[in-house]
Every structure is written in structure tokens, then in C-alpha cells.
Amino acid sequence: MNTNKNLSVVINGLVKENPTFVQLLGMCPTLAVTTSLKNGLGMGLSAAAVLTASNVLISLLRKLIPSKVRIAAYIVIIAAFVTLVQMSLNAFFPDLASQLGIFIPLIVVNCIILARAEAFASKNDVLSSALDGIGTGLGFTAALCIISTVREFFGFGTIWGISIYADKIAPIAIVTMPPGGFIVLGLLIALINYIAAKRKGDKAS
């Protein structure tokens, strides 16, 4: 029973309430860094790490933080973890850090993290908050990986930097440029809406 509940918390964040495709939160990094799978995965895992750590700490402190200053307190906690992640990326993955650039410190203002702190971690115990952080973080990572794979495949003709057709046919460069980000995400969400509507129709009939 208990493990079932824990699993459902993770699955919920990963699929049902996917932060990117369903809740449409955290759009800035979603569009900006998904030009290649490496960047998308790096960004997703960094945000997931911050999300899980801040969820745990906020859940631990939920009875101590006065509700009037809670948002400010959450932001300080999140910013502290973001600084840690930023320093570790600079130390261990300098290439990735320079690719992601300003969007690493901007994880602080990623609405997903503040939303989970306010909606989940401030009301639940440590274990389920940690699982919620992992589930939502992985949901965000998965969404970034899907978008960045599509954009890298069509825009560079590669996946994970390995050439698929780049030397034979010229790739569609605009897909990796800013307009491509908006359009690819729009088409993907439309596709998901279509599949969801179709599955609902099948169940009903």
C-alpha cells in the first residue's frame, strides 16, 4: 500500500502532471537550452537536483517558516542550492556550464520549483516531498530530452552529437534557432493533446 502510494507520487509528477507538457511551467529554460540533447539533459538534471534538494529542506522546515515570509524563505533556500549546482557544474562540466550560461542561475526563478515548494513540500512529509521532487524533476528532464532530441535531429542532423544524416542532407537550421523552439514545442503539445483526446474517445466508445 505504502510503496504504491510513493510510486504514484513519482508517476504523477512524471506523466500525469508533467511540468512542461501539461502544466506549461518553466518555459524559459525549456525553449532556450533545448538545442541539443546534451544541453537538455544537463539542464533537466540540474533543475531536478535543485528541486529535490529544496523540496526536502522546505519540507523539513515547513513548521518553522512563518507563513507571511514563506515565499522569501523558499527563494533563499532555492537560490542557495542553485549556487551549489552552478559551482559544481563550473568545476566538473565547464563545457556544459558555458553552453547553458545564464540559464543555470536562472533556475532560481524556474516556476516549477517554487510551485512544488508552495503546493507540495510545504504541506507534506519529507519522504513524499523528496519523491515528488524526483518525479517532477524527471518529468521536466524527460520533456527537455524529447524536445531537444527533436530539435537536434531536425536542426543539426545529429543525436547526442553523433551524425545521423548531417553529411548527406542539409538539416533545417531554423529548428535550432529561437523561432524553431516555439514552433517545435507548439507542435509537440498539439500532438500530445491529439493523442490524449483520441485515447479518451476510445475509452468512451
Add this chain to the structure above:
Amino acid sequence: MKQAFAIVLSAILTQNFVLVKFLGICPFLGVSKKTETAAGMGMAVTFVMAIASMITYATNHFLLVPLHLEYLQTIAFILIIAGLVQFVEMFVQKSMPSLYNALGIYLPLITTNCAVLGVALLNVQNEYNFIYSLLYGTCAALGFSLAIFLFAGIRELINEKDIPKPFQGFPIALVTAGLMAIAFMGFSGFSI
């Protein structure tokens, strides 16, 4: 002077914060259903970004750099912005109640607008001095306002049209933004 001109032009058009740099997408998509609210949001963001540029520059230049605490930039800047937004909210509420009512919930949300923190960090990264920081902050915010206002105008028209069901809501808005971004790419032909 030449650099100042380059900053103005690139912040508003060629490196538009929303459509090229992907900063401030959340309010761009969330608060763009009506042109009036979009214009109000643009004004509030411009005000906050201009002041935030000045204060974060001063904090970084006179406090963090002399004490070698650059790694605290993110935390310090977000606290300044959160405090500033709170202050602006109280100020607007007291002195311009009609504007306060029009902006409603969008005022406190400016704290989590990544364009504001983004401009503070970019000012440091580009090593702008005080005047250029203020100029860049203001013009980037004007670029944001321009984009959100145009976008709201297009969305008002789109909502009256018959859109295929899977595209209703956000997907069509994202595709619209993509087409606007293509239009803005045309400006990058300017070389300064």
C-alpha cells in the same frame, strides 16, 4: 555613444529578450490574452527592470566585488528583486490605486519573471558600467513590452477564429510566437 546606440537597438530588436533570448516567457504566454493587461504588465516590468538594474549594479560593484563574494550574486540579486517588487507594489497601491487594481496579481509575479534576474546577471556578464546597465535594463524591458503587446494583439484576433482542436490554447500561441520570432530575426541583418 556608438556603444549606447548598439545597446538600445540590440536590446529592443535584434536580441529581443522574449523572442530571441527566451527570457520572460512565462508572463509572455500567461498575461497576453488582452492588450490592456499586456500593456500594464509591460509598464510594471519596465519600471522594475530599470530600478533593479541600478540597484544590482551598485550592490555588485560596491559590495560583492570588493569583498570577493561574487558567488553570492544569484542569492543577493534575487533578494533585491523580491524586495524591490514588494516595495513597488506598496508604492503603487498607495499612490496609484487604479493602476494597482488593473495589474492585480501580476505585480507580485514579477519577482519570478526571469527577465528581471536575467538582466541583472547579463549586466554583470557584459561588464556594463552604471549608465549602460540602466540603459540595457530599460531597453530590454521595452523590448519585452513591445513583444508582449504585439503578441496580445495577435492573440485577440486568433481567439475569434476556428482553430483545430488539438491546437487550441497554448499550441497555437506558441506557433504564433515562433512566427513572430522569425519576423524579429529579420532585424538581425543590421550590423552595428
